[in-house]
Structures are given as structure tokens and as C-alpha cells.
Amino acid sequence: MTTLTITDTGAQLKARRLPKWAPWAIGAAAIAVGLGGVTYAADGGPVIGAIVAALLYFIALVVISTAVEGARSAKNRAASALIGSAFVLALLPLLSVAATTISRGLTRLDGDFFYRSMNGITAFDAGGGAYHAILGTLEQVGIAVLITVPLGLSGAIYIVEYGRGRLAKWIQFFVDVMTGIPSIVAGLFVLSFWVMIISPLFNDGRPAYSGFAASLALSVLMLPTIVRSAEEMLRLVPNSLREGAYALGIPKWRAILKIVIPTALPGIVTGVMLAVARAAGETAPVMLVAGGAFAINGNPFSGQQTSLSLFIYDQAGTASQYAPARAWTAALTLVALVLLFTVVAKLIARRSKLTR
Template identity: 50%
Template sequence: MSNATTTDVQDKRPRTSPEPRKGGLSSRSLPRWAPLGFAALGIALGVGISLAAGWHSRVQWGLLSALLFLAISYVATTVIENQRQAKDRLATSIVWVCFLVAVVPLASLLWTTISRGSERLDGYFLSHSMAGVLGSEDSGGVYHALIGTLEQVGIATVISAPVGLLTAVYLVEYGKGTLAKAVTFFVDVMTGIPSIVAGLFILSIMLIGSIEPSGLMGALALTILMVPVVVRSTEEMLKLVPNELREASLALGIPKWRTILKVVLPTAIGGITTGVMLAIARIAGETAPIILLVFGSQLINTNPFEGAQSSLPFYIYEQYKIGEAASYDRAWAAALVLIAFVMILNLVARGIARWKAPKTGR
């Protein structure tokens, strides 16, 4: 009886939590705003040390500030929390630094293009060509180049989208054996082909057949560059379609071709459209094939099957080559138009992908 009473008394005693082990998790922690404080302190010290050392390059300032930020973050976390949390915070800080290193040049490029191009970009610039305009004159526009880009990219898309889509369907749904492996290999090789090689290939055909330069020739070179991108993106989207949907359709006695047409493609249409849009954005800025095959023109040519044409990349190259202040302004404005064109395509692709995404809710 006495033993039971003693046990009950011991069980009712308040239990204290064990002290944290040395080197383990600590109860102390840094506030959420600590990374921002470390970053501000690193920037202040980096700029101060750089100025004291006589460094005038902002790149040096940024690199030194980044190193100081990593060092301060690691040391402070080790002292206040523990070494385990310090390693975790160091890895997170390295990720943020790498992100900023990638974003800062892109943001700087975009800001420079907008600031320089917006000075010349207006309705007159978008609605007039360079016909009869000298390079030193502060007039002329990009209308003829914009028409050329839309037509050449449009022709390349009309050819590439069906070819790439059907090739991807073959590789995913039917492709087995040596032929499928060969097609996959050549698609991978074509993905890395430089644009100048595609231009030289079409140029050789033009020389053999005595074909005159035109927008169509440039579009064919762009097609070579666009097809592997469409094939690869479409192939990945088709692989994401669950096999259960195919099996359910085939179990109902529906032919395979009809299953692909009515089940597989509608399910992946959002991703396929996104891939096509990104492929268009990829070829819209190509310059080398256009220089070889289209030759450029100062006049408005709405017929891509006959005569030389211009395009936005060729127009930028042409205006920069003139070397006048007015031509530089036109080049920056055309670059802004090209960036806006690519950004609009990317936004449209994201919108279509979200609109056509499969509904996961009830």
C-alpha cells in the first residue's frame, strides 16, 4: 500500500521539460525580418568598403555586398540559433543571391529598352515605313518590318504547328522501335541547331533552284527552328495525360485515332498551345536567316511570296548599322516593339494554359 501511494505521489509531481542539448535545436530564434536586416547591413558595409577602397564599379559593390550578406547571415544565425539553422539559412541566402544575379541583368535590359525606346515609339512610328527616308533623318517608322514579321512568323506557325503536333502524337501514341528512336534523336539534334545553319540550308536550296529572296524563304528557315520546339513541348504535354483516360475510352470500343482526337488532345490542348506560343516567341527574334534569305526592304511589301521583305530583327540590325543618332533611336524603339510582341505572346500562352487547365475541384 505504501509503495502504491509513493508511486501516485511521484506521478503527480510537476515534470520539467529537459534542457536543450548542446548542438541541438535551440529555443532562441531570429525574427522574420532578420534576412532583410542582414541584406541591408551587407549592402551598407559593401558600399562603404567599396567607396573607401576607391572602387567605382557597381558590379564590385554588388558582389562584395552579396558576400557580406552571406557571411553575416551565417555567423548571426550560428550565434543566436545553432549551426544547423545557420546552414539552412545559408543555403536559402545563396538561392536568393543567385536569383538576384539572374534577375538584375534582365531588369536592367528591360529598363534600358523601355527608357530608350519609349522616346521614339508613337503612332507615327508604327504606321510609317522607311521609304525615301535617309538614315540621319528623324522620321520613318517600323510598319513595313512589323508586317514582315507577322507574315513570316505566321507562315512558319501554319507549317510548324501541324507537323510538330502530328510528330509528337506519333512518338507518344504509336512510336516504337527504330523509327521512333531515330525521330527522337533528330528532334533533339534540331533543337540545338544554330539559326544560321537553318538559313544556309534554305539558301542552298534557293541557289540550286534559282529562287529569289522572299518572306517565304525566311519563313521556311524559321520553320526548321520552330518544329523541334513544338514537337518536344507537345510530346511532354501528351505524356502528362493519364493513361486511365485512354483506357476508359478504348474500353468503350472507341477507335484509338478517335480517342486521341476526342480525349487526349482536348486534355492537353492548354499545354500544347503554350508550347506553340513559346516556339513563336523563340523564332520572332531571329536575325541571321532573315539577313540571308529575305534581304530586307525599305518599302512596304505585303506579299511574302515575292520580293524582299523586312522584319523587326532585321530592322534593328539595319538601323544600328547606320550609326546615326536618329537610327539608334529607331533601333531602340523597334527593340521595344519586338519585346512587347514576345511578352504579349507569353501572356496569351499563360492565359490559355490557365483557361484550358483541367479542373481539379469538385
């Protein structure tokens, strides 16, 4: 009798399952009704149609699953549907921005855009390029990385490996506070300290705008991101690795350099690239301390300099039929540069011996 009950129950459990194609069929029907019926037949627009389709899919899935599989399985499918919907909602804006940037940025994607500056180009001219802005972005972000990465990594190592007591807590507190600093505040800080006080000492008493000042402002913005990300990655390194190194007689500083940092390197690189992406897209600090320029200036320590983000801002606000195309192409170039830096950094991080 017991065997028959177990067998019957197993058969019943096996039978009360929706087929794998059922959610896809329900989704197709909801899209047909929502997008097809509401958008085109009722002229409700694509946004209203998508909302109706999502609601129909969720309601139909829950009702059908409850009738076939039971309330418990229906709740599981409802939760999975909500998570999938949240993912789609988060993905759609990203895809929309990427598609818009690519489609509009291809308009001026030519050699003239990458090999010429805006020197001598008026708002009514169709030519001109962003060579000076690309050069400025590479120099400013490069110098900021050289300044910030050693400082941020050293601060994270101190907090995790050496920091004890109130000093470490105060460092963590100020790092957290700096994370939320607006970019304009960082630009004002460098403007009041470096441009107005320090630079006159080397420029015959006159304040000097430069790309290096912009790098300092970008460093202020990048530092807390690098410190926090590196700190979290270093904490994830198992203590057994450290203890094994100490048991072999390896000094602590050498264990950190040879074992701890290589193990946490992929996560540290990710944090650095997040900071680089933010720095490359900042406009206000560059405008305040670098001034902006229409001509090519390869010296970041002397003279005004611009960046791609500032170039986009200038072109987007120019009353010209040719300026929007230059702005969109510059935006596409900036996204491509950040993507290239990220890919190269990931490839470098994968060469770590302890992360293979």
C-alpha cells in the same frame, strides 16, 4: 522527470530561433556597409559594392545563425541564402535589359514609327518608321506557325502514342540534333533548296527572295522546340485518362484529340510560344532568304521583305544619330509583340475544358 526533460527541451528548441526580422536586418546592414561604404566612401563602384554586400550578408547570417540556432539551422539558412542569391543574380540582368529597352525605346514610340516605312529615308533623316518590318515579322512568323505547329504536334503524338522501336528513337535523335542547329545553317538550307532550286521554277528561271522563304527557315528552327516540348507535355498526361477513355469504347485517335491534347494544351502552348519568341528574334535566316527591304511589301510570296530583327540589325549598324533610336524602339516593339502573343495564347489555353 521525463515530462520535465521534454518540456525543457521544447522550451530550449523554441528559444533557439532567430526572429523573423533578423535576416532582413542583417541584409540591410550588409547593404549599408557594402553599397554605402564600398561604393561611395571607398569609391569601389556599384558592382564591387554589391559583391561585398552579398558576401557580408552570407557570412554574417551563417555566423549569427550558428551561434543562436546551431549548425544544422545555419546550414539550412546558408542554402536558402544561396538559392535566393542565385535568383537575384538571374533576375538582375533581365530587369536591366527590360529597363534599358523600355527607357530607350520610348524615344521614337510615336504614330509615325508605326505607320511609315524607311522608303526614301536616308541615314541623315530623322523620320521613318518600322511599319514594313512589323508587317514582315507578323507574316513570316504567322506562316511559320501555321506550318510548324501541325507538323510538330503530329510528330510528338506519333512518338508518344504510336512510336515503337528504332523509328521513334531515330526521330527523337534527329529532333535533338536539330535543336542545336545554328540559325545560319537553317537559312543556308532554305537558300540552297527553296530559293536556288524551287523558286526559279515559278519565276522565269531566276531565284526569288521572299518572306515565305524566311518562314520556311524559321519553321526549321521552330520545329524541334515544338516537338520536344509537346512530347514532354503529352508524356505527363496520366495513363488513367487514356485507359478510362478506352474502357468506354472511345477510339484511340478520338481519345488523343478530345482528352490527351486538351489536358496537355497549356504546356504545348508554352512550347509553341518559346519557338515563336526564338523565330521572331532571328536575323540571319531572314537576311539570307528574304533579302530585306526598305519599302512596304504585304505579299510574302513575292519580292524582298524584312522583319523587326533585321530592321534592328540594320539600324544598329547605321552611322547616324537617328538610327539608334529607331533600333531601340523596334526592339521594344518586338518584345511587346512576343509578350502580346504569349498572353493571348495563355488565355486561349485556359479555355480548355480539362484544364479549368
